[in-house]
Amino acid sequence: MGRNTHSFRHSGFTLLELIISLALIGLMTVLLFGALRFAGKAWDASETRQDRDTSISMLWQYLSDRFAQARPLSSHVESEGENVFFFKGKANAVEFVSPMPAHLGSGGLYIIRLQRALAGKKKQLILRRWLYHPEVLAGEAGLPEWRPLSGNELYRPGKEKPELRAWYSESVLVDDIQEVKFSYYGVMAKGDESANWDSAWEDRPYLPMLVSIKIRDSKGAWPEMTFELPAR
Secondary structure (H helix, E strand, C coil), X not given: CXXXXXHHHHHCCCHHHHHHHHHHHHHHHHHHHHHHHHHHHHHHHHHHHHHHHHHHHHHHHHHHHHHHCXXXXXXXXXXXXXXXXXXXXXXXXXXEEEECCHHHCCCCEEEEEEEEEEECCEEEEEEEEEECCHHHHCCCCCCCCCCCCCCCCCECCCCCCHHHCCCEEEEEEECCEEEEEEEEEECCCCCCCCCEEXXXXXXXXXXXXXXXXXXXXXXXXXXXXXXXXXXX
């Protein structure tokens, strides 16, 4: 009888051992949940980076196609009283003529303008496109008026009319920008042997060789994007 009681006491847990065991279990639980929470945040951050990288890649491909097909066109514009060459570059906007995919318009050539826009308190980078057509240039198509790119205007997007989408439309390229900067690489005058980068491309009736775009959004700087234009 005595031997059995003595054996039972030695085979059980003391209060101190039980407290230590519970503390260790609690610590392991905290560490486990901490690791799971960290892994979840890392996964979310990875997905966010991947989505952002995908957006940057898609925008680069889209604009690369547009710039690669830019056309060195001039037309007489009645409102300007002169011929206008349809490539103009500013530090924060650029305008040129290029064909658009049929699923984004009616096909054909469009005047494409990349510029900053203000939507509420957010700044956006948007793409506006007008059909390259005499009625549009003459202001007779009932569209948002096209005038040659000038100044540092900050566009405020309006409401599109679906029935006019083949003539005019606009799209948000980057929804929340802090800064956008364009620069242009080419010769100062045709026949020059050396080319340079410049923050503007005006009064030159020929295309630059390259266009560079630097963008910074709420998450930081994008990789610099450089686009090649056709040599003509």
